Amino acid sequence: AQSVTQLDSQVPVFEEAPVELRCNYSSSVSVYLFWYVQYPNQGLQLLLKYLSGSTLVKGINGFEAEFNKSQTSFHLRKPSVHISDTAEYFCAVSDRGRDDKIIFGKGTRLHILP
């Protein structure tokens, strides 16, 4: 069965510092991978997605993520964060070609410190 693990429930980072939000998944088949962001009191927005091709995926707002099949990871990175990046970030996976169902991680709260 699929599962998604976001290892950190909260990540505090100083403004302009780099950040990495970790995500690992388990699945017996090939997958699609997603990162979503939820700003306070808003719905989820898609940051980026990996469907196929290059393992380095660039998304909106300067975020990128790298798909590592051997480590079953899809960590999210940004080289320099801003106060406006304060939000909840969700990693998600769906089975390629089998199922439209998406499984979400529990989320990581990114706190930007001034």
Next chain:
Amino acid sequence: DAGVIQSPRHEVTEMGQEVTLRCKPISGHDYLFWYRQTMMRGLELLIYFNNNVPIDDSGMPEDRFSAKMPNASFSTLKIQPSEPRDSAVYFCASSISGGKAFFGQGTRLTVV
């Protein structure tokens, strides 16, 4: 708490029929979100409510879709008439103001 509860888990219907999806948010949560998910497009926000009032329905694809929240513990998403391209998994989520969203298990809709 049992979490966000969606029903039915699976729905198969014929084109042209009305479909109603149901959601019970977590007690005490004042935000409720409806999403549609397909393999290629990922998750799309359809509409969300705050204190039972629709705040943003710009994601609703067309007039065939409507959503209501008659009270704090219940919401419906209705498609009338349904079309095959509406086939997807529909998620409901709820949150407390400023907090993270908790998702239901989803309803898989197949329109044939």
